[in-house]
Amino acid sequence: MSLQISIRSNTISPGLAKAAAAVKDKRPILEAMGTQLGSLTKRAFNDSSLRVASWPNKKTGEPSRLKEKGALYQSIRITNLGSDSVTVGSDRKYAAIHQLGGTIMPKNPDGLLVFKIGGKLVRTKKVRMPPRPFFAFLAGRMITSAAQKITATAMRKIQALMPK
Secondary structure: OOEEEEEEHHHOOHHHHHHHOOOOOOHHHHHHHHHHHHHHHHHHOOOHHHOOOOOOOOOOOOOOOOOOOOHHHHHOEEEEEOOOEEEEEEOOOOHHHHHHOEEEOOOOOOOOEEEEEOOEEEEEOOEEEOOOOOOOEEOOEEOHHHHHHHHHHHHHHHHHHOOO
């Protein structure tokens, strides 16, 4: 399952909405906000201070990186830009399980999951993945520091779009 996070123009702060009201086409503002969210999300892969929660170590005791081959990191981008919303997400099937955590079960109910941990072959009926959030959201809400940065980006874009 891919993972998508949307920012809608009707859910932004009243002050930002008032400033944006003077701009007819909101897409450039929303695009700037989405680009900022994507940037913050990518930076969280390397900067733990940008994460909503710390990432638990792997079973081997190694720190979680979520950037082994870089596919998840590289997949973070604006996936939809409309007149009243921007969506940032990943098309990687495993994005949601890393962000939210959960249990991975084999496709066949009688089957096993087979994978390697530290070079050792493992066979099991299920795997419980702890959350390793990279998007700046906790319980469905954007964390304050990310919201402030995205709001500042939107305000700069609004000011740039205002007639001189």
